[in-house]
Amino acid sequence: MRKNNFAQAIDLHVHTKFSGDAKITPKELVDQLHAHPFIKGVAITDHDTIRGYEEVSKLAKAFEDILIIPGIEVSVENGHIIILGIEECPTYPSSIESVIDFTKERSGVVIIPHPYRELGIGDTSEDIEADAIEVLNPNATQEENKKAENLARKINLPCVAGSDAHSLQEMWLAYTKVDAKQEVNDILRAIKNGRVKVASTR
Ligand SMILES: [Zn+2]
Numbered sequence: 001m002r003k004n005n006f007a008q009a010i011d012l013h014v015h016t017k018f019s020g021d022a023k024i025t026p027k028e029l030v031d032q033l034h035a036h037p038f039i040k041g042v043a044i045t046d047h048d049t050i051r052g053y054e055e056v057s058k059l060a061k062a063f064e065d066i067l068i069i070p071g072i073e074v075s076v077e078n079g080h081i082i083i084l085g086i087e088e089c090p091t092y093p094s095s096i097e098s099v100i101d102f103t104k105e106r107s108g109v110v111i112i113p114h115p116y117r118e119l120g121i122g123d124t125s126e127d128i129e130a131d132a133i134e135v136l137n138p139n140a141t142q143e144e145n146k147k148a149e150n151l152a153r154k155i156n157l158p159c160v161a162g163s164d165a166h167s168l169q170e171m172w173l174a175y176t177k178v179d180a181k182q183e184v185n186d187i188l189r190a191i192k193n194g195r196v197k198v199a200s201t202r
């Protein structure tokens with residue numbers, strides 16, 4: 001049997017100033033990632049825009065040790081859905097179902113962030129075809145995160161984590177260990193297949 005090797009440590013939920021409610025600049029993000037001793041990948045998940053990802057990935061080309069995953073935290077009618085591996089926004093306003101179809105058509109990954117926090121989609125998660133649940137979000141309470149973990153177990157989905165950082169101090173507080181190569185498609189595949197472990201630097 002193949003032995004797991006959680007070689008990648010990736011923060012799957014970070015905002016840049018292009019989110020409007022966040023302060024992190026693309027340059028700060030790239031510098032911090034390059035300087036970090038072991039977190040070497042990040043998914044840029046700005047609210048309803050890909051511009052932050054575009055700027056960050058441009059700057060990241062100067063560094064060989066870091067990986068930037070395209071993502072969007074999409075606003076749907078009753079909360080947020082994170083999609084990864086996609087470099088275009090869905091059309092708005094979007095229903096959850098249409099965002100999921102949009103993502104699957106493009107072979108992306110659907111993550112349900114902070115299901116029981118404010119702007120989480122809650123129990124609706126049980127009725128949709130997501131790929132993973134964010135069970136560790138530092139902006140959610142312990143109880144909300146625990147509920148998310150129970151949900152993931154109930155509907156049998158992989159558990160992932162991200163800092164949901166909107167400022168520099170919040171970066172990397174939670175991240176995901178991934179059994180994959182340092183390559184976007186391999187990481188997305190590993191998330192879908194559950195070759196992931198949640199972790200925290202707190
Ligand atoms: Zn959110």
Ligand SMILES: [Zn+2]
Nearest residue numbers: 013015073164
């Ligand atoms: Zn967020």
